[in-house]
Amino acid sequence: MDTYYIDGQFVSDDKSFISAKDIIVLRGFGVFDFLITYRKRPFHLEEHVGRLENSAKQIGLELRHTNSEICEIVRETVSRNPRHTESAIRMVYTGGISSDGLTPDGRGILMVMVTQKPDLPPHLYTQGAKVITVDAGRFLPAAKSTCYLSAVHATLAAKRQGAVEALYVDRDDRILEGATTNFFCFIGGRLVTPPRDVLSGVTRSVVIELVKDLYEVEARDVRMSEAGHMQEAFITASNKEVMPVVGVDDLQIGNGRVGERVRKIMQAFRDYTNSYGLGESGLSLPATSV
Ligand SMILES: Cc1ncc(COP(=O)(O)O)c(C=O)c1O
Structure with a gap:
């Protein structure tokens, strides 16, 4: 109990x-x-x-x-x-x-x-995860309100299709965030993540702080029409940490395997959480990230 x-x-x-x-x-x-x-x-x-x-x-x-x-x-x-x-x-x-x-x-x-805390299947991190897109979004996206009807609906659709997450794509073709995750991708060597109409994820902020000296981080709208140019992608959340994404709907991301840069980010996050757990104080996160 x-x-x-x-x-x-x-x-x-x-x-x-x-x-x-x-x-x-x-x-x-x-x-x-x-x-x-x-x-x-x-x-x-x-x-x-x-x-x-x-x-x-x-x-x-x-x-x-x-x-x-x-x-x-x-x-x-x-x-x-x-x-x-x-x-x-x-x-x-x-x-x-x-x-x-x-x-x-x-x-x-x-x-x-x-x-x-439940553990997630390790293969999602070694082989990468598949996500789907849904034409949906959240009312007051900066708030984590208990009105999560769209998340329940989207996650049921993801489960039916053997995917771990559903990404909200709006009427302007923008990928916003997942039902319970934030989204990142590498396009043209830059790490891109949507900056607005999303929940300010704590994992997202930590990742940005950890990698901002390694990669150029660009906070901008990402459109589904750019999916073919994504070299690597991942989602972040407290329970999923940094989870590589190798497929969006029927589209393969990069070569369909977990890429070198995402691997490096997963390792950086793991190193950080290990030291955090040892009581070493921790990053101070900006109120709103980049
Ligand atoms: C809509 C949405 N976006 C992003 C996240 C990830 O936030 P965090 O990294 O703080 O867990 C969540 C968390 O559940 C969420 O519900």
């Missing part, structure tokens, strides 16, 4: 209940964030809580906890789950019970759910 923090109490996961009247249930109104631990140290916790705060601001939800209070609750919840070798941490802030059942009254609650 895992121990969760629900609105001021530490409870076992099977006793984690919230009100059916909370507008997170009725309207999907709430925010969340997700991170993992390295050697039990939550990875860039302050930044993830900062993003939770920003998500709340974007959707108009008032938080009743400060950044440091939430960080402290997260650390305490992790320490109450000592059986996990590494933890996956989900913070959720609900809209709360509302007098009109629609708009928030400032009574939201905080939940911190900590589970054993």
